[in-house]
Amino acid sequence: MTDEADRASVDAMDETDPLRPFRARFELPEDVIYLDGNSLGPAAHFVFHELEKAAREEWGNGLIRSWNSAGWFDLPMTLGDRIGRLIGAAPGQTVVCDTTSINIYKALHAAMGLRPGRTAIVAEGGSFPTDLYMAEGVISTIPGARLLLESVDAARIEELIDDQVAVVLLNHVNYKSGELRDMAALTRKAHDAGALIVWDLCHSAGALPVDLDGANVDFAVGCTYKYLNGGPGAPAFIYVAERLQADASQPLSGWWGHARPFAFETRYDPEQGIRKFQCGTQPILSLRALKSALEIWDEVDMDAVREKSIALTDLFIRLVETRCGSFGLTLESPRDASRRGSQISFAHDRAYEIMQALISRGVIGDFRAPATMRFGFTPLYLRYRDVLQAVDVLEDVLRTEAWKDERFSVKAAVT
Numbered sequence: 497m498t499d500e501a502d503r504a505s506v507d508a509m510d511e512t513d514p515l516r517p518f519r520a521r522f523e524l525p526e527d528v529i530y531l532d533g534n535s536l537g538p539a540a541h542f543v544f545h546e547l548e549k550a551a552r553e554e555w556g557n558g559l560i561r562s563w564n565s566a567g568w569f570d571l572p573m574t575l576g577d578r579i580g581r582l583i584g585a586a587p588g589q590t591v592v593c594d595t596t597s598i599n600i601y602k603a604l605h606a607a608m609g610l611r612p613g614r615t616a617i618v619a620e621g622g623s624f625p626t627d628l629y630m631a632e633g634v635i636s637t638i639p640g641a642r643l644l645l646e647s648v649d650a651a652r653i654e655e656l657i658d659d660q661v662a663v664v665l666l667n668h669v670n671y672k673s674g675e676l677r678d679m680a681a682l683t684r685k686a687h688d689a690g691a692l693i694v695w696d697l698c699h700s701a702g703a704l705p706v707d708l709d710g711a712n713v714d715f716a717v718g719c720t721y722k723y724l725n726g727g728p729g730a731p732a733f734i735y736v737a738e739r740l741q742a743d744a745s746q747p748l749s750g751w752w753g754h755a756r757p758f759a760f761e762t763r764y765d766p767e768q769g770i771r772k773f774q775c776g777t778q779p780i781l782s783l784r785a786l787k788s789a790l791e792i793w794d795e796v797d798m799d800a801v802r803e804k805s806i807a808l809t810d811l812f813i814r815l816v817e818t819r820c821g822s823f824g825l826t827l828e829s830p831r832d833a834s835r836r837g838s839q840i841s842f843a844h845d846r847a848y849e850i851m852q853a854l855i856s857r858g859v860i861g862d863f864r865a866p867a868t869m870r871f872g873f874t875p876l877y878l879r880y881r882d883v884l885q886a887v888d889v890l891e892d893v894l895r896t897e898a899w900k901d902e903r904f905s906v907k908a909a910v911t
């Protein structure tokens with residue numbers, strides 16, 4: 497049962513929450529507590545209106561003229577600069593294009609080219625797997641190149657960074673545990689050894705303040721469909737520090753990175769700035785959805801987001817451990833809020849079934865193999881009372897063993 501004191505305290509926290517007005521701008525089903533905005537952000541109401549306009553007026557009526565008249569051609573750059581504000585990147589260093597996977601490839605390949613004679617890429621064994629798969633792809637194209645992994649080749653990333661390392665690829669926030677890496681310190685370590693660094697911001701852009709320029713980062717990539725709410729499959733972004741742009745070479749040398757794409761020249765002659773990191777024609781309808789999602793972000797103070805994120809996640813840990821502590825859950829995220837992003841993970845032998853039971857009752861988180869239940873906390877639309885209610889449902893699912901119902905053990909393609 498819900499403790500009266502907890503109920504009164506979450507109500508009071510919601511009353512005084514400075515981010516409270518944002519919730520009304522999102523499309524959220526009444527019967528859902530959405531703890532998966534770290535995987536797919538919800539739609540803002542305004543997005544539907546803008547998508548309709550982009551489809552009917554810009555595409556339907558404007559036709560090819562809209563590349564110029566509706567600003568389509570420049571969208572990757574203009575949206576890149578708007579995301580730049582959230583990740584501490586001055587204008588002209590961020591472009592929205594392609595997928596995070598593809599942008600990892602471009603960044604790693606460019607970094608290898610900037611450190612000729614060095615042969616190694618260092619990454620985390622616990623990275624989001626696509627990061628490692630793309631790194632494998634990069635080394636397969638460069639004779640003698642190697643991939644060294646933390647927790648496979650050494651216990652700590654620092655032990656792997658030496659004068660043979662061209663580039664270090666790190667996830668700012670770990671997708672599974674939510675652990676937050678120290679961007680400034682690790683960037684300095686890489687630079688001290690003469691290496692470059694690529695930060696993957698998929699779980700930090702829109703989740704917490706990021707200061708790429710301040711930390712002297714070289715390259716960064718990230719998603720827009722998670723915390724930034726850009727929509728399913730919305731294009732990703734890539735940041736390249738201005739000081740590297742002219743010398744960094746783009747391995748996917750498509751016409752959108754050409755200095756004069758509409759001169760239709762026979763030879764590739766790259767643009768010198770961030771535009772070069774585009775490859776081909778971008779998905780304009782998805783970019784238009786992202787553009788309207790960013791209208792909200794333009795108004796958001798990332799320090800306020802961080803403060804509420806910590807309060808939400810601290811509350812969730814406390815409530816789960818006090819109420820569900822006897823049911824075999826183990827906290828997988830750092831307990832120290834300064835060392836974690838905006839998600840909380842708990843391990844349980846039957847994590848998959850428990851998560852399916854939660855989802856069937858409208859508490860939507862997700863499962864990551866082999867035994868992690870992951871709960872994302874997104875301060876723009878989550879209330880403190882939602883946290884309390886989610887824990888009420890979790891406690892009930894565990895106490896009644898509702899998760900044992902066999903329909904909850906059927907595995908879907910996407911978890």
Ligand SMILES: *Cc1c(COP(=O)(O)O)cnc(C)c1O
Nearest residue numbers: 595596597624626667671696698
């Ligand atoms: C979600 C995520 C990705 C996804 O990459 P896509 O190419 O967009 O599918 C990559 N890296 C990390 C760390 C992620 O969390």
